Amino acid sequence: MTATHPRTISSSRFLIRTTVLMTIALLCLTSVAPAASPPDFKLKNLDGDWFTLGDHLGKEVIYVTFWATWCVPCRREMPHLQEMADDFGDQGFLVVGVNTDPPATKSKIKPFLRRIKVNYPTVLDPNNNVLDKYNPTRELPYAVLIDREGNIHEVFPGYRAGDEIRLRKAVESLLAQDSEPGETTDE
Amino acid sequence: MNRLSALRWMLTLMMVLSASVATAQDQEESSTPSFRLFGQTTSYLELNESEDGDSDEDYTKFKQLVSFNVEWSKWTVGAQVDYLYYSDPELADRLDLDRLRDTFELRRYYIDYASDHFNGRLGTFFSSLGRGLTLFVQKNEALGFDEPIHGGTATLTFEHLDVTVLGGEVTEPVLQNQYDREFKDTVWGGRVLARLPHDFYVGGSFVHSELDRFFPEGVDDVDVWSVEGGGAEIGGLFDVHAEWAEIEKVEALGTKEGYGGYLSVSSYFGPFTILGEYKDYWNFQYRYNSPPNAGRSIESYNHNDVRGPRVLVSADIPSIGAIISGSYGWFDSHKKPTSLGGTDGDQQNEWYITLEEMAGPVYFLSSYFNRHWSNRKIRQEHIIADLHLGTGDRKEILAGYDKRIEKSPYFSLATHRSYAGYSLSPHGVLSVRYAWEEKSGFETEDFWGAELQYLPTSTMTVTLFAGGDPGGMVCAGGQCRVEPRFKGYKATFNWRF
Numbered sequence: 001m002t003a004t005h006p007r008t009i010s011s012s013r014f015l016i017r018t019t020v021l022m023t024i025a026l027l028c029l030t031s032v033a034p035a036a037s038p039p040d041f042k043l044k045n046l047d048g049d050w051f052t053l054g055d056h057l058g059k060e061v062i063y064v065t066f067w068a069t070w071c072v073p074c075r076r077e078m079p080h081l082q083e084m085a086d087d088f089g090d091q092g093f094l095v096v097g098v099n100t101d102p103p104a105t106k107s108k109i110k111p112f113l114r115r116i117k118v119n120y121p122t123v124l125d126p127n128n129n130v131l132d133k134y135n136p137t138r139e140l141p142y143a144v145l146i147d148r149e150g151n152i153h154e155v156f157p158g159y160r161a162g163d164e165i166r167l168r169k170a171v172e173s174l175l176a177q178d179s180e181p182g183e184t185t186d187e
Numbered sequence: 188m189n190r191l192s193a194l195r196w197m198l199t200l201m202m203v204l205s206a207s208v209a210t211a212q213d214q215e216e217s218s219t220p221s222f223r224l225f226g227q228t229t230s231y232l233e234l235n236e237s238e239d240g241d242s243d244e245d246y247t248k249f250k251q252l253v254s255f256n257v258e259w260s261k262w263t264v265g266a267q268v269d270y271l272y273y274s275d276p277e278l279a280d281r282l283d284l285d286r287l288r289d290t291f292e293l294r295r296y297y298i299d300y301a302s303d304h305f306n307g308r309l310g311t312f313f314s315s316l317g318r319g320l321t322l323f324v325q326k327n328e329a330l331g332f333d334e335p336i337h338g339g340t341a342t343l344t345f346e347h348l349d350v351t352v353l354g355g356e357v358t359e360p361v362l363q364n365q366y367d368r369e370f371k372d373t374v375w376g377g378r379v380l381a382r383l384p385h386d387f388y389v390g391g392s393f394v395h396s397e398l399d400r401f402f403p404e405g406v407d408d409v410d411v412w413s414v415e416g417g418g419a420e421i422g423g424l425f426d427v428h429a430e431w432a433e434i435e436k437v438e439a440l441g442t443k444e445g446y447g448g449y450l451s452v453s454s455y456f457g458p459f460t461i462l463g464e465y466k467d468y469w470n471f472q473y474r475y476n477s478p479p480n481a482g483r484s485i486e487s488y489n490h491n492d493v494r495g496p497r498v499l500v501s502a503d504i505p506s507i508g509a510i511i512s513g514s515y516g517w518f519d520s521h522k523k524p525t526s527l528g529g530t531d532g533d534q535q536n537e538w539y540i541t542l543e544e545m546a547g548p549v550y551f552l553s554s555y556f557n558r559h560w561s562n563r564k565i566r567q568e569h570i571i572a573d574l575h576l577g578t579g580d581r582k583e584i585l586a587g588y589d590k591r592i593e594k595s596p597y598f599s600l601a602t603h604r605s606y607a608g609y610s611l612s613p614h615g616v617l618s619v620r621y622a623w624e625e626k627s628g629f630e631t632e633d634f635w636g637a638e639l640q641y642l643p644t645s646t647m648t649v650t651l652f653a654g655g656d657p658g659g660m661v662c663a664g665g666q667c668r669v670e671p672r673f674k675g676y677k678a679t680f681n682w683r684f
Contacts, residue, residue, distance in 0.1 A: 039263075040301075042303060042344075047419040048382050048388055052303070068664065070663065072552065075543070076550050079545060101664070102319065102477070102664060103315045103317075103323070104319035104478060104479045104480055104665050105480070105481070107428055107464065107479065110426055110453060111453045111461075111499070111501065115460045115503070127325070128313060129299075129313075133225070133256070133258065136227050137229070137681060156645065157645055157646070160581045161577025161578075161581070161583050162580045162581040165580065166581075
């Protein structure tokens with residue numbers, strides 16, 4: 001890594017370089033197909049037990065949501081997610097919360113979840129290595145809805161009032177596509 | 188070969204060996220290979236106007252970031268290139284963390300292998316060891332901290348044991364701007380954690396670092412180690428974590444030793460959630476640690492010389508959908524009348540109370556924070572109020588107020604920030620911001636601003652801002668930074684793929 005004083009360059013060179021860089025980025029972007037399968041991960045929960053996403057892919061409709069205790073929109077969304085986990089859990093819907101708090105505030109996570117009455121599986125990503133694979137910008141909350149085929153159905157960046165209605169409709173639609181919970185696609 | 192070189196070679200050998208063992212084990216397992224390309228591009232344009240309106244001191248800043256990552260089966264390869272342009276770098280604020288960056292820079296590059304038994308990465312990465320007591324190198328998006336370790340890390344996972352080793356070169360994000368030069372440091376270390384029956388665990392970590400010295404030119408050696416232990420739902424009632432660390436700093440003027448002890452206990456009784464912590468840090472902070480703290484993540488905390496307990500109690504009021512939280516901590520330092528500075532301790536009382544209400548479309552958060560250093564007669568207050576009123580499909584009315592006050596016998600500073608916003612559509616929010624700063628001996632300064640955030644798709648965000656912001660102390664995720672004040676225009680475009 002270098003950190004030297006940047007050079008003052010002319011406006012024309014600046015425009016040329018910027019244009020070239022943007023063009024390369026856009027060309028690459030337009031050639032990229034939407035991501036289908038989510039990155040697998042294996043993380044510990046709050047009690048130190050392992051959770052592997054791959055164990056559930058292709059079996060359940062999964063909502064993987066990244067959050068932190070200091071994130072206000074996350075706090076607003078989580079009670080709605082718990083409600084959906086309660087309503088659709090027996091139909092094969094799984095909510096997985098991935099906490100991204102740094103290790104220094106780990107002791108606050110469990111009391112926080114208890115306080116807002118969230119009991120769906122929560123795993124810890126203190127170094128944000130998994131978050132980086134889903135969302136390199138690291139904005140929170142950030143979530144993906146995964147269908148029973150194990151593919152990403154929809155991405156939910158941020159939270160605004162009413163998002164839970166859109167999510168509920170999407171979950172109901174995915175569950176209705178295959179009403180037999182527990183049926184696997186890879187067996 | 189000296190002791191440190193031997194340690195480095197040993198850690199490198201451990202990474203290679205563990206990779207070989209894990210790969211051999213993984214080859215025996217069947218898996219379905221998957222291919223995925225993901226990343227982002229962010230364009231940021233800033234037209235920075237001088238405070239006195241002198242057009243000669245205006246400057247333009249442009250930043251372009253492109254990140255590509257390819258994931259195939261258990262492998263991920265990624266790179267991120269930044270391009271930075273200042274029309275006049277000499278005018279850039281000293282608090283701007285990009286100020287010393289090169290025009291083109293390869294900011295990230297890595298190859299990562301992740302499996303059930305092994306996770307290894309060569310290139311850039313972030314990591315923490317021992318809940319931040321021995322090592323803390325993390326990205327903080329809200330504050331602009333983005334200095335990874337350039338090296339390698341490997342974690343081997345057995346049924347009841349995790350072993351992590353890491354090493355590489357790293358730069359602290361704020362220092363190089365403060366001292367107007369580059370700092371290149373190295374860190375090496377590892378952690379072992381054993382899981383015991385009944386959700387108990389024990390472990391320990393060690394880090395050696397070589398820190399580029401401020402003055403005189405040279406290198407400071409820092410060794411820090413810790414042991415930790417705890418358990419979940421002990422007796423069905425308590426979650427406990429305890430950690431003890433010791434540090435030795437070999438500096439230009441001699442060797443300093445210090446220690447850090449931390450204990451947290453949490454439990455639940457009916458509608459009450461209780462968290463207690465005790466911390467005792469003496470001469471403990473170094474450039475790359477951030478010890479645990481159960482205080483508010485939006486306040487600044489000293490971890491170098493402080494000791495004392497804190498209690499945090501929360502209670503539900505289900506009938507009105509409200510949660511009330513209160514915290515009280517009373518701390519002291521290890522200073523004595525004979526210490527440098529000559530005070531008999533540095534006593535501080537800190538308390539805050541928060542009310543959070545979620546009822547139908549209404550979300551309301553209000554909080555009052557108060558901290559008083561009785562020896563130094565300094566008081567800090569922080570008031571927050573935040574209201575979100577849902578008015579339909581992804582539409583909201585937003586309003587908020589934030590006030591920070593710092594008072595001492597000689598100086599007072601109050602920074603007020605307020606905003607009101609309205610969702611123009613399910614895809615966009617327009618908000619107006621008004622801030623003012625009251626500083627003793629100076630006239631009150633006003634800052635008006637307007638921001639439009641537009642999300643044309645779920646993977647694209649456009650943000651436009653015009654106006655000013657007073658800057659100052661900003662904290663997020665337990666870290667703080669003094670941000671420069673701003674007047675001008677900002678535009679950001681972000682696209683994830």
